[in-house]
Amino acid sequence: MKHLLFVSLILFSNFTIGAPTHISNVNGYTLNNQGDLIQFSDIVFDGGKVLVIGGNSLVKDYPDATLIDGKNKVMLPGLIDSHGHVMGLGETLLQVDLRESKSALDAAKKVQTYANTQQTLPWITGRGWNQVLWPGKQYPTANILDEYVNNKPVMLSRVDGHAT
Incomplete structure (x- = not known):
């Protein structure tokens, strides 16, 4: 070799x-x-x-x-470690986008709006929340989400994909 x-x-x-x-x-x-x-x-x-x-x-x-x-x-000159997560980008277009959420409450409201427009989905997926940008920098909890969407499962990933 x-x-x-x-x-x-x-x-x-x-x-x-x-x-x-x-x-x-x-x-x-x-x-x-x-x-x-x-x-x-x-x-x-x-x-x-x-x-x-x-x-x-x-x-x-x-x-x-x-x-x-x-x-x-x-x-291999000129080849560097540049890459894109094309499948992930496409998947985010089929989910609730939480990148602009200002708080856990704001994120929960966005999920509710999305769930109301996507009533045929058996469960809701989303991505993009970032507690570092929120007041208090607290992680979101299921309790706040359950106040807005409680009739189907919800899975929301953090902006970097390393927390759900």
Whole structure:
């Protein structure tokens, strides 16, 4: 099994001031502007920005570059830990949204309004309450919710999804 070559382009580009850095002999993969996966064996960058990707012919195109052997490892430049919770976002559109709640009482009233407009639902789900933004910073309780919705089950998750 081959190991990944993790590279900080900013770190390597400062090896030689005024000269770009060229990493050769890698199994490189990245995406082009159209989102297509492309493969390369050599990459040249400077100041943290990729100048060009390609093959070993880049050695003659950038003779002053600092040359580093990638030792045939996998390289994934430009891929960072950015992600989205698309399914969760879609689910929130089918629930009562409590992100703008000003208090536990306000949240309970929003749940009641939602329940009244969604009477065919066997139970009510929602998300987004944040007690940190409420006066007193107290967690909501079932007692206050039961005053407004007591004829069906209700499950409400905190804004970060780590409390229900």
